[in-house]
Amino acid sequence: MNNSIKKVLVTGASNGIGLDLTKKLLAEGAEVIAITRSGKVADYIHPKLTVFQADISNAESINKVAQQIEAAGIRIDVLVNNAGVGLDLGDELPTADLMNATFATNTTGTVLFTEALLNSLNNGGQIVFLSTAMALLRNAAPNAPAYRMSKAAINMYAVMLSQRLAERKIRVTPLHPGWVQTRMGGDTAPVTIEKSVNGIFKAITENKQTGKFWNIELDGLEEY
Known part of the structure; x- marks a missing residue:
């Protein structure tokens, strides 16, 4: 593990990419702060794992957990915004319900959560989306209109944030984890969770750029 990456916060850590990334980071020697809706990470326990309960689609829940983390004196080196939903992947027509629910987690919630954690993020750290x-x-x-648009908005926010945080030398990395064999991606997806997690870990430890889009399938940076 890179010596500057000692403590990592991962949202949506209860299953899929979030769970396996949490295990990978712990195996590499990092301390992990996991955020899940249940306040648990499956049946997984590790001495360097701390779990907080929060629903990032809910502003009150976001503020509460941010206050808990700050009150505990926790300082974060890397923030990984993994939590997300894909509610309309097979649809073509947007609906109000799916647009609202998708943006509440993928965009509004992710942005508000990131903003709430900035005071707990160390200078020289990294934010991954x-x-x-x-x-x-x-x-x-x-x-997938809601899914595509919600993530396009996050890509824009990542670039804006990279400019805002330049003086603090905080790198911001939006990335494509691949079409992954998760609950969202399905069993026929071409990328295993292990390959995706290894690609995300490489982006965290090796990417020195900020505001640039990382594609794990290309094993490096990609133009927007």
């Missing part, structure tokens, strides 16, 4: 190449304009397609 799990986005998707589906949100890049050149990859536009008629399906």
